[in-house]
Amino acid sequence: xxxxxxxxxxxxxxxxxxxxxxxxxxxxxxxxxxxxxxxxxxxxxxxxxxxxxxxxxxxxxxxxxxxxxxxxxxxxxxxxxxxxxxxxxxxxxxxxxxxxxxxxxxxxxxxxxxxxxxxxxxxxxxxxxxxxxxxxxxxxxxxxxxxxxxxxxxxxxxxxxxxxxxxxxxxxxxxxxxxxxxxxxxxxxxxxxxxxxxxxxxxxxxxxxxxxxxxxx
Amino acid sequence: xxxxxxxxxxxxxxxxxxxxxxxxxxxxxxxxxxxxxxxxxxxxxxxxxxxxxxxxxxxxxxxxxxxxxxxxxxxxxxxxxxxxxxxxxxxxxxxxxxxxxxxxxxxxxxxxxxxxxxxxxxxxxxxxxxxxxxxxxxxxxxxxxxxxxxxxxxxxxxxxxxxxxxxxxxxxxxxxxxxxxxxxxxxxxxxxxxxxxxxxxxxxxxxxxxxxxxxxx
Numbered sequence: 001x002x003x004x005x006x007x008x009x010x011x012x013x014x015x016x017x018x019x020x021x022x023x024x025x026x027x028x029x030x031x032x033x034x035x036x037x038x039x040x041x042x043x044x045x046x047x048x049x050x051x052x053x054x055x056x057x058x059x060x061x062x063x064x065x066x067x068x069x070x071x072x073x074x075x076x077x078x079x080x081x082x083x084x085x086x087x088x089x090x091x092x093x094x095x096x097x098x099x100x101x102x103x104x105x106x107x108x109x110x111x112x113x114x115x116x117x118x119x120x121x122x123x124x125x126x127x128x129x130x131x132x133x134x135x136x137x138x139x140x141x142x143x144x145x146x147x148x149x150x151x152x153x154x155x156x157x158x159x160x161x162x163x164x165x166x167x168x169x170x171x172x173x174x175x176x177x178x179x180x181x182x183x184x185x186x187x188x189x190x191x192x193x194x195x196x197x198x199x200x201x202x203x204x205x206x207x208x209x210x211x212x213x214x215x216x217x
Numbered sequence: 218x219x220x221x222x223x224x225x226x227x228x229x230x231x232x233x234x235x236x237x238x239x240x241x242x243x244x245x246x247x248x249x250x251x252x253x254x255x256x257x258x259x260x261x262x263x264x265x266x267x268x269x270x271x272x273x274x275x276x277x278x279x280x281x282x283x284x285x286x287x288x289x290x291x292x293x294x295x296x297x298x299x300x301x302x303x304x305x306x307x308x309x310x311x312x313x314x315x316x317x318x319x320x321x322x323x324x325x326x327x328x329x330x331x332x333x334x335x336x337x338x339x340x341x342x343x344x345x346x347x348x349x350x351x352x353x354x355x356x357x358x359x360x361x362x363x364x365x366x367x368x369x370x371x372x373x374x375x376x377x378x379x380x381x382x383x384x385x386x387x388x389x390x391x392x393x394x395x396x397x398x399x400x401x402x403x404x405x406x407x408x409x410x411x412x413x414x415x416x417x418x419x420x421x422x423x424x425x426x427x428x429x430x431x432x433x434x
Contacts, residue, residue, distance in 0.1 A: 039255040039339045039368060040360025067340060069366050090370065092309065092340035120367070122256045123284060123309035123338055142359040142382065143257025149286050150337070151256060153307065165359065171388055173415070198390070 014128055017096035021103070021131025028108040031214040032116065034132035036154060039120030041140040042164040044072045045197035047115050051079040053207040058214070061111040063102045065094040065119050072117060082106055093124040096131060113214060126153040134159035141165045142172055145179035148186045155183055160191040162206060167196040231345055234313035238320070238348025245325040248431040249333065251347050253371060254355035256337030259381040261289045262414035263355060264332050268296040270424040275431070278328040280319045282311040282336050289334060299323055310341040313348055330431060343370040351376035358382045359389055362396035365403045372400055377408040379423060384413040
């Protein structure tokens, strides 16, 4: 029995549970976004800014995924929304089963939107369907403009790219047009938004687009 | 047969080959550093600055690891040093076998130092010994000060932490003392250097320390 076979079985099992999660989200009319990026690209900050934007308008729940600590859940809980922290204890990505377990602690019937913030890792989470409606990949300008070429699978599997930290452009060596070009070369269907969670720039545009997606569900 | 068992066997096999790599490095008196970080923290920039510093003084070879592209090898080859690119084709970390294969293309007897730049990933490469003398973890200030707590294994397994992009401190929300404190809480033996590959700040200090380590080998 080869390792490849084992990995395939793990992924098959994951896809089965992801389908059950997806049915549950559909039944409860919850739009679900799986947020993926490198560590420190700003996934939690994007969640915070999006929560601020939709305050009083949409009911949002959050699942936080981290290798260790519940620091992100602590940050998000300040916004008064239901949040569950998954600690993977060493594992480099979220799996559908972990999300299924986390859902036991959320009332999906009371939610319009569910954000699942994955472990900070631009490689492994690309392979695991969690049952989400879309993957949102976040790339910060400080990481440089070549990341879509170097880590293509994540950009292929995502529906939308948020280019975060655009406020730092004057101080760094990142060509934003090159970043866009590289991302679209890997996935021509990517929707791209430029945002800054520090200044708030671009957040309204991203949230407007997200709202149109939610209404379609 | 469980997946855990398979993973253990993979790691055992990796450790065997890593030991062979280590013997080879010892025989040829090559000091070897395994550079690990999130994507875009500045591993390649640290290699470039260190190559500039030691130009004409030390003979340095480089192995570059990426999921896709040979962009990093192209950058490093401009410094006129021997460089081999490993493309992992989807895999999220380097393994000892990949390094063993890459060594076929380098003349170790002509090198004082070997830099192995791992795949950008703050989780998985922590588990794989490549036969190196030390792991160098790079954390950029733009990633925030909480990363050692969230991704502890990498910081536990590293000998030195380079805090990169200190030139951006005035523009971002990162408490460098908090970052140091968090890193030392996870690994009290960590040597820590603050550097900027943009301004060159701190590079002399890092290189001085590295040189003292190399001489001891």
